Amino acid sequence: MARTNKKVSMRLRRLITLSVVAALLIGAVSVFGLPRMISDQVAQLPESIQNIADQVTPEPVTIFNPPQYSIDDASSLWVVVNKQRQISPLRYKPENLVFPAFPNPQVQNPFNLRLRSEAALATESLAAAMAEAGEGTLILNSGFRTYKTQKALYDRTKAARGLAVAEKLSARPGHSEHQLGLAADFSVQGQGCVIMVCFGKTAGGKWLAENAYKHGFIIRYQKGYRSITGFQYEPWHFRYVGIELATEMRTRGIKTLEEFWELESAPDYATPAG
Numbered sequence: 001m002a003r004t005n006k007k008v009s010m011r012l013r014r015l016i017t018l019s020v021v022a023a024l025l026i027g028a029v030s031v032f033g034l035p036r037m038i039s040d041q042v043a044q045l046p047e048s049i050q051n052i053a054d055q056v057t058p059e060p061v062t063i064f065n066p067p068q069y070s071i072d073d074a075s076s077l078w079v080v081v082n083k084q085r086q087i088s089p090l091r092y093k094p095e096n097l098v099f100p101a102f103p104n105p106q107v108q109n110p111f112n113l114r115l116r117s118e119a120a121l122a123t124e125s126l127a128a129a130m131a132e133a134g135e136g137t138l139i140l141n142s143g144f145r146t147y148k149t150q151k152a153l154y155d156r157t158k159a160a161r162g163l164a165v166a167e168k169l170s171a172r173p174g175h176s177e178h179q180l181g182l183a184a185d186f187s188v189q190g191q192g193c194v195i196m197v198c199f200g201k202t203a204g205g206k207w208l209a210e211n212a213y214k215h216g217f218i219i220r221y222q223k224g225y226r227s228i229t230g231f232q233y234e235p236w237h238f239r240y241v242g243i244e245l246a247t248e249m250r251t252r253g254i255k256t257l258e259e260f261w262e263l264e265s266a267p268d269y270a271t272p273a274g
């Protein structure tokens with residue numbers, strides 16, 4: 001009897017030991033193993049959802065990225081300056097002004113003009129493309145102008161031809177894109193109509209109107225848009241905005257920066273002339 005009791009108690013002890021070990025093992029698995037297995041599955045969930053989203057969402061078709069540049073900052077490539085939008089600060093001068101590297105600077109840059117480096121590079125590539133296409137030699141007739149130069153130009157026009165003509169033809173100081181270093185007045189060697197509306201009818205003027213956007217330039221003052229831009233048709237005045245924006249405007253058939261950015265039309269200055 002005593003032996004039997006001893007056997008039973010030994011079995012019991014073994015059973016208790018095994019149970020404790022088993023309980024510890026189960027506990028360890030549930031504490032460390034299971035949550036990890038579950039968390040692994042949870043971690044995989046967003047990825048699988050993402051995969052489905054990738055299959056459903058179409059790839060973007062354009063690289064155009066509107067928030068890239070400001071339209072207010074004078075140093076921005078997208079800044080919009082017109083009769084209602086004065087350059088700020090008024091006497092702003094860009095820092096990176098350079099002479100475009102033309103093959104024949106005496107002919108192509110007779111007035112030794114500078115542009116902002118981005119616009120200068122684009123002018124070089126535009127001139128090279130034009131020459132390569134057999135369309136002639138590009139000439140830069142006007143580039144960067146200081147506030148002071150613009151004021152002198154405006155005052156001179158006013159003195160010679162009267163206030164109304166000055167207001168119509170020449171931007172008031174602080175309102176010219178030339179002060180940004182991003183505007184270029186082009187002509188083509190031997191084709192005449194320099195800084196004249198008839199430039200738009202020359203072969204070179206037509207070629208520029210068709211191809212300048214590929215180099216980041218737009219014709220800023222299009223025919224029939226004076227009520228929006230404030231200026232008559234100027235087929236010679238090109239504004240550098242970068243290839244992305246110039247191409248986007250072309251693709252969408254939008255002719256003015258005011259319309260593109262849904263800004264108010266600027267037919268007149270906010271303050272009367274004086």
Ligand SMILES: [Zn+2]
Pocket residue numbers: 142178183184185236237238
């Ligand atoms: Zn101009």
